Amino acid sequence: MTHADGIMLIAQISDTHVQMPGGKLDRNYATAAHLERAVEHLNGLERQPDVVLLTGDTVDEGTAQEYGRLREILSDLKPPLYVIPGNHDNREELRRAFANDGYLPRDGFLHYTVEDWPVRLIGLDTHVVGEHGGALCRERLEWLGARLQESPARPTVVFMHHPPFRVGHQLMDEMGLEPDSVAKFEQVLSCHKQVHQVIAGHLHRPVITRFAGTVASVCPSTAQQLALDLPPLRRLATVMDPAAATLLFWDEQSGTLVHHLSYIDERPTHLLNDGGGWLDNEPLPPGFHS
Ligand SMILES: [Fe+2]
Ligand SMILES: [Fe+2]
Structure with missing residues (x-):
């Protein structure tokens, strides 16, 4: 599908970690409520995303009950949704939960292509x-190579849970994508120039870097974020930094894909100046005024 204005908007949310009521993350981070807020945010965007990608750690313990709760919240989402698993997911439960949407393979790895839009x-x-780290084994890499080979001219975005690069956070790097997989993934991408961006999750922070001749990025969580602890700090500390969705803006005319962050803030976004003049809104909370 192509819009008359030649624009495609891809939204990404990640690491929703939905739990059952009373669970540790549900109590401390309100992950389900934060996902509800993210759904509301995406539905309320002036320009509706054409698709929403959820890049893993969709639930926290991988139970059928959690997937039931996840589905219920996501059923309010207006754009079509595509999901891939993270280390907190259970491949078979996720497959079952989203089977009716028709895009997931019936067996084996949960990888697939979406062909309906200008960006593949x-x-x-x-x-x-059983692991927190990730891998791309030979079967998965061969599958990817074959998919890229079949449509070399189509602009493409690859989405996955584990970022394919070291991020500088020691503990997260230790539970990242396994180094041999990174090297082989890099080789595959280097042979296929149509990949405009690789987008991932797992880190619970916004990150962007150059990788394998393309751009690779990480979307924050919809709920709890990881404290930015660079070496020598070595810990897994969480903070409630702003949640955000990634919005990839594809402009057919120029052939560019632009990476935006759309904050999902506690305070509802309101205009202070609509471009024509100042509006009668309270600009800042108490404490910010001189
Ligand atoms: Fe996560
Ligand atoms: Fe993860």
Whole structure:
């Protein structure tokens, strides 16, 4: 599908970690309520995203009940949704939960392509059962190579859970994508120039870097974020930094894909100046005024 204005908008949310009521993350981070807020945010965007990608750690413990709760919240989302697994997911439960949407393979890895839009989307499954780190084994890399080979001229976005690069956070790097997978993934991408961006999750922080001749980025969580602890600090500390969705803006005319962050803030976004003049809004909360 192509819009008359030649624009495609891809939204990404990540690491929703939905739990059942009373669970540790539900109590401390209100992950389900934060996802509800994210859904509301995406539905309320002036320009509706054409698709929403949820890049793993969709639930926290991988139970059927959690997937039930996740589905219920996501059922309010207006654009079509595509999901891939993270280390907190259970591949089979996720497959069952989203089976009716028709895009997930019936068996094997949960990777697939979405062909309906000007930008082709390739979802990768980096999940390794029982591990927090991720991998792309030979079967998954061959599948990816074959998919890229079949449509070399189409602009493409690859989405996955584990970022394919070291981020500088020691503990997260130790539970990142396994180094041999990174090297081989890099080789595959280097042979296929149509990939405009690789987008990932897992880190619970916004990150962007150059990788394999393309751009690679990480979307924050919709709920709790990871404290930015660079070496020598070595800990997994969480903070309630602003949640955000990534919005990838594809402009057919110029052939560019632009990365935006759309904050999902506690305070409802309101205009202070609509471009024509100042509006009669309270500009800042108490404490900010001189
Ligand atoms: Fe996560
Ligand atoms: Fe993760």
